[in-house]
Amino acid sequence: METQTDSGTNVGLTRRDVLRAAAAGLVIGTGLLVVPKRYFRLPQQAQTFVAKVDHYQFDIAGVLTLGMMELGISRKELQGKRILLKPNLVETASGAPHINTHPLVLRGAIEAFLRLGAATVMVAEGPGHRRDTLAVYEESGLADVLTEDRITFHDLNYITGYELPNAGSQTTMKTLTFPGLFQEVDWIVSMAKLKTHHWTGATLSMKNLFGVMPGLYYGWPKNVLHKVGIQNSILDINATLKPHFAIVDGIIGMEGDGPIMGSPKQVGVLVMGRNLPAVDATCCRIMGIDPYKVSYLERADNWLGPIGERSIEQRGETIASVQTNFELIDTIPAQQGIRLT
Secondary structure, rough: OOOOOOOOOOOOHHHHHHHHHOOOOOOOOOEEOOOOHHHHHOOOEEEEEEEEEEOOOOOOHHHHHHHHOOOOOHHHHHHHOOOEEEEEEOOOOOOOOOOOOHHHHHHHHHHHHHHHOOOOEEEOOOOOOOOOOHHHHOOOHHHHHHHHHHOOEEEEEHHEEEEEEOOOOOOOEEEEEHHHHHHOEEEEEEEEEEEEEOEEEEEEEOOOHHOOOOOOOOOOOOOHHHHHHHHHHHHHHHHHHOOEEEEEEEEEEEOOOOOOOEEEEEEEEEEOOOOOOHHHHHHHHHHHHHHHHHHHHHEEEOOOOOOOHHHHEEEEHHHHHOOOOOOOOOHHHHHHEEEEO
């Protein structure tokens, strides 16, 4: 299911890059060198915010409100907006806070967006592993929180969709089908969990958007996307949907054989930002993972957003102050050689 990765990083075309391209067989018969387009992309800039949050009983709403304001999100920008929060809701998580986005992080985000003037906030998810979304919704504890807060939950797996041209063009899919609900909202917010992943190395805010693709069209566990390539699908979904914001729950993450079978990892952070590749690159560095060695992130660099450390203005806590190496399993190909050095 893994897709072929490109080598190199987006730091300019050096002699080493040329030699590497030649070694990869990119010299064509005319004697000209065909260089990947990423080497000629203009540098992009982004901001991320990292907050220390030791436990889920903390004032998460206050932290998220502060973080969004630090990132330039004002009441004027959010006034009257309809916000859709997309958590990572994978499996039943009784006594296992490392599997799903924690309900109290969702509650904090709801409060933060409403404080900043949003007209409505809703939560929506389309899990890939379980056909009965509402069972996972209830068993995870999210139903209790949203019912108490009178927040609507939508099952994205069974909503009639609408098509958009595939703006990423990394897979053979000409169009992508998104839930019709998305035509009724102003902001789509990816609320991922800080986790390693069996097939992609790391699963964060970009990979989290697999859950917006309706099972009605893409099967379980999103089989259509797996068939055309997981990493390519991640890029196509993000390029086409153009999500507005990301919040990653790293208070307790998952290391090892994620996204389900891994072990809890206490990190004590929330990471957020407008640009998903930048947020995910920051998360990778916090996890001790080199984002340039995660295929879809390396390929997103200076296309969907920057992943270079010098291109991301870090606000809040420094990466060094919260960095903790996640366990990587040598027998899992996607986790081999991705350690940050």
